[in-house]
Structure formats: structure tokens, C-alpha cells
Amino acid sequence: MGMTKEQIAQRIARELRDGYYVNLGIGIPTLVANYIPSGMSVVLQSENGLLGMGPFPFEGEEDADLINAGKQTITTVPGSVFFDSAMSFGMIRAGKVDLTVLGAMEVSQDGDIANWKIPGKMVKGMGGAMDLVASARNIIVAMMHTNPKGESKLLPACQLPLTGIRCVKRIVSDLAVLDVYDGVFHLLERAPGVSVDYIKERTAGVLVVQGEIPEIVF
Amino acid sequence: MNKVISGADQAISDIEDGAVILLGGFGLCGIPENCIAALVRKKVKNLTCISNNAGVDDFGIGLMLQQRQVKKMISSYVGENAEFERQLLSGELEVELIPQGTLATRCLAAGYGMPAIYTPAGVGTEVAAGKEVRTFNGKEFLMEMAFNADFAIVKAWKGDTQGNLIFRATSRNFNPLMAMAGKLTIAEVEELVPAGELDPDQIHTPGIYVHRIFQGSNYEKRIEQRTTRIR
Numbered sequence: 084m085g086m087t088k089e090q091i092a093q094r095i096a097r098e099l100r101d102g103y104y105v106n107l108g109i110g111i112p113t114l115v116a117n118y119i120p121s122g123m124s125v126v127l128q129s130e131n132g133l134l135g136m137g138p139f140p141f142e143g144e145e146d147a148d149l150i151n152a153g154k155q156t157i158t159t160v161p162g163s164v165f166f167d168s169a170m171s172f173g174m175i176r177a178g179k180v181d182l183t184v185l186g187a188m189e190v191s192q193d194g195d196i197a198n199w200k201i202p203g204k205m206v207k208g209m210g211g212a213m214d215l216v217a218s219a220r221n222i223i224v225a226m227m228h229t230n231p232k233g234e235s236k237l238l239p240a241c242q243l244p245l246t247g248i249r250c251v252k253r254i255v256s257d258l259a260v261l262d263v264y265d266g267v268f269h270l271l272e273r274a275p276g277v278s279v280d281y282i283k284e285r286t287a288g289v290l291v292v293q294g295e296i297p298e299i300v301f
Numbered sequence: 302m303n304k305v306i307s308g309a310d311q312a313i314s315d316i317e318d319g320a321v322i323l324l325g326g327f328g329l330c331g332i333p334e335n336c337i338a339a340l341v342r343k344k345v346k347n348l349t350c351i352s353n354n355a356g357v358d359d360f361g362i363g364l365m366l367q368q369r370q371v372k373k374m375i376s377s378y379v380g381e382n383a384e385f386e387r388q389l390l391s392g393e394l395e396v397e398l399i400p401q402g403t404l405a406t407r408c409l410a411a412g413y414g415m416p417a418i419y420t421p422a423g424v425g426t427e428v429a430a431g432k433e434v435r436t437f438n439g440k441e442f443l444m445e446m447a448f449n450a451d452f453a454i455v456k457a458w459k460g461d462t463q464g465n466l467i468f469r470a471t472s473r474n475f476n477p478l479m480a481m482a483g484k485l486t487i488a489e490v491e492e493l494v495p496a497g498e499l500d501p502d503q504i505h506t507p508g509i510y511v512h513r514i515f516q517g518s519n520y521e522k523r524i525e526q527r528t529t530r531i532r
Contacts, residue, residue, distance in 0.1 A: 147522035172402025207380035214402030248425035
């Protein structure tokens with residue numbers, strides 16, 4: 084039941100607009116790059132210092148000096164530009180990046196996000212996540228609606244240590260598309276074959292459902 | 302003025318136990334391999350290393366961790382290193398995690414002669430603990446201090462005898478920022494040329510920020526995540 088990771092990415096790609104500068108996080112967000120509509124110009128920002136990230140290199144053409152924020156070998160595209168890490172986060176902080184897509188462990192109905200630390204487990208660090216969520220003009224979270232135990236990850240308040248507060252605007256989960264404003268979740272779309280009740284049961288935070296909720300069509 | 306020195310061992314010869322060192326690089330990309338190897342040879346201890354990452358088990362700063370030379374790491378992300386995790390959990394190693402943009406901008410502030418910066422990163426999180434919060438135009442910001450480090454060690458693609466540096470692709474990352482931020486900055490470069498051979502318009506780091514420079518050797522330039530596509 085619900086959307087695959089590829090379908091979540093495909094749905095998020097519908098939020099892209101021509102001319103957007105976009106930062107894609109690690110995991111499902113990275114997959115969004117595979118669904119940029121043909122003919123649309125979207126420039127991908129990699130926060131380690133690149134605008135205009137291209138696909139992985141062909142075997143034998145890997146360049147140790149050319150990686151993305153996930154430390155993967157990548158390529159450039161025509162019009163690419165390199166810069167240092169301060170300028171990279173400068174353009175993020177200044178709101179020049181149009182859209183940030185990232186994953187989350189928990190999101191609250193106030194738009195708070197937790198995605199960097201689980202108490203009792205080895206903490207690897209927040210990397211650029213705190214900078215991105217604090218500054219991005221538009222943040223879409225790609226996530227699973229529930230954890231493996233079936234418990235909701237869309238909560239009245241985050242239980243895990245926070246990455247940022249009042250910053251998430253939209254969530255695309257495996258079950259639904261939701262907006263976050265006025266301190267509640269608003270249901271916008273249902274995943275194929277998923278009922279409103281099914282989503283309600285798996286949303287621990289306050290969920291507002293207004294009118295007919297359309298089903299996502301692929 | 303002679304900034305050119307013979308090699309990594311001479312470059313780091315006055316780095317003593319307890320020093321605070323900025324180290325350039327992102328992951329294993331653009332790290333000062335020669336100077337890290339020299340620090341391992343010198344066996345200096347109780348170092349505070351400020352670097353975005355902590356290397357992997359057998360490369361980069363991981364080599365210094367193996368020798369227990371690091372007392373404290375200040376980084377934004379320290380995954381990919383089992384020895385690091387072991388030392389952290391056993392209490393041998395102290396770690397301060399800070400947002401990546403904050404790390405970069407605290408270097409920038411040091412290099413620009415500014416004592417502190419304001420950033421929204423970390424507001425409302427545990428990163429904000431004990432920090433001054435100020436509101437500008439209705440939005441909250443944390444005050445973060447410029448770094449105060451004894452040494453900066455960076456790696457560039459090309460450099461000249463005046464200490465001017467040019468970086469290549471994403472190996473630039475933190476290198477020019479840390480070069481600016483060190484009280485004493487050491488640059489190792491893949492190719493060292495006489496002053497005048499680099500186009501002044503193409504230089505990323507003005508030599509005024511660089512005190513010692515040498516041409517490194519035997520760069521491994523290890524790739525952390527080799528990802529390719531089918532032709």
C-alpha cells in the first residue's frame with residue numbers, strides 16, 4: 084500500500100518549475116533528479132560547492148576532485164560553477180535556492196523537523212541539514228508516513244532532537260501529499276489506492292481534510 | 302620573503318601537542334594528504350582538529366585518530382569512521398558537531414576580521430544552547446564566533462611562490478576559507494609555479510593568507526563513493 088520511493092520522487096518532481104535552483108538531500112530526494120521533466124531547466128545545487136550537478140560519470144571517467152555532498156563521484160553540466168562552502172551556504176541562507184528537498188525521521192504539525200540524531204545511537208552529525216532547513220524558502224520533505232513499527236512520523240510535536248523549527252511547508256510521504264501551516268497538517272492528495280481514513284489513522288498530529296481529496300495519478 | 306619550504310615535515314615542524322588546527326577538505330576530497338602524513342610521523346598529540354569530516358578508518362584524519370593524536374574534533378559530519386565511533390563512545394575523543402554552513406562561515410569571519418556572525422542555522426535546536434539569540438526583521442539568529450585556530454592546513458591544485466592558490470572543482474570546499482582563517486597557514490599544492498605564472502584574475506586565495514607553501518607528492522586522492530553510470 085502506498086507509493087514506492089521512486090513514486091514519491093516522481094510526485095515531488097511535479098513541484099519543479101523552469102529555472103528553479105534546487106538542493107536535493109540524500110536518499111529519496113536524490114531520486115527526484117531522475118524525474119525532471121524534459122525541456123525544463125532545473126539547476127541542482129550540491130552544498131559542497133557546485134551549481135549544475137550532472138549525472139554519475141561513465142566508468143573510468145570518475146574524478147576524485149568532483150563529488151557531491153554525499154561524497155559520490157558526479158559530473159558537471161554546461162553552465163556549471165564551483166565555489167567554496169561559505170558561498171554555498173551563503174546562497175542557501177540568502178534564499179537564492181528555490182527549493183530544498185530532504186528526508187525526515189519526524190515532522191511536527193508546526194513544521195518542525197527532526198532528521199539528524201537518535202538518542203542512544205551513534206550521532207554522525209547534522210552536516211548541512213540545519214542550515215538548509217533554517218534558510219530555504221521552500222522545503223519539501225520526502226518521508227515514510229510511519230516507522231517500521233507502523234507508528235506515525237507526522238506528530239503533534241517531534242520527539243527526537245530537532246533539526247529546525249517551523250520550516251517544513253510540504254510533505255510527500257508514501258501515503259499522501261500534505262501541507263503544513265497554521266499549526267496543523269492539511270491533506271492535499273492521496274497515494275493511489277489509499278483512503279482518507281487510512282491516512283488519518285496513521286497521522287498522529289492534527290489532520291485537516293477539506294472536501295474531496297484527489298488520488299495521485301501516475 | 303620566502304614562503305616556499307621543502308615539504309610537509311618542515312611545514313608542520315612547529316605544530317606542537319595541544320595545537321588547534323583547521324584542516325581543509327570535504328570527505329576525502331581536497332584534504333592535505335602530505336601534511337596529515339607528516340603529523341602522523343611527528344606523533345603530536347592532544348590536537349583539536351576543525352574539519353568538516355573526520356576521514357575514514359585508514360585515510361585522512363582517520364590516520365591521526367588511529368594514533369590517538371586527536372583530543373577533540375569539531376566537524377559537521379563524522380560518519381564513515383569506525384575507529385572514530387569507538388573512541389567517541391569510550392570517552393577518549395571529544396566531538397563538537399556544528400552545522401556545515403556555520404563551520405564555513407566561522408572560517409569566513411576569521412579571515413575577514415569579524416569576531417562573530419549571525420546565522421539562523423540551529424535556532425530552536427540543541428545547537429543553540431548557551432548562545433546569544435538575536436531577532437532581525439522578525440527572524441531569530443544565533444551568534445556564532447569566528448574560529449581562533451593556531452594553524453590552517455589546506456590543499457590546493459596550483460600555487461605560486463607568493464602563496465597564491467587555485468583550487469580545482471569541488472576540492473575547493475573549505476580550503477580557501479580555512480586558508481583565510483589560520484593564524485599560520487600551510488598550503489600543499491599539486492603544482493607549484495614561480496610567481497607570475499598564475500593569472501591574477503584566476504586566483505582564489507591571495508597569498509597574503511598563506512605563510513608556507515610546498516609542492517606535495519604521491520597524491521592518492523582516494524574516492525569515498527565511486528558511483529558511475531552505464532555507457
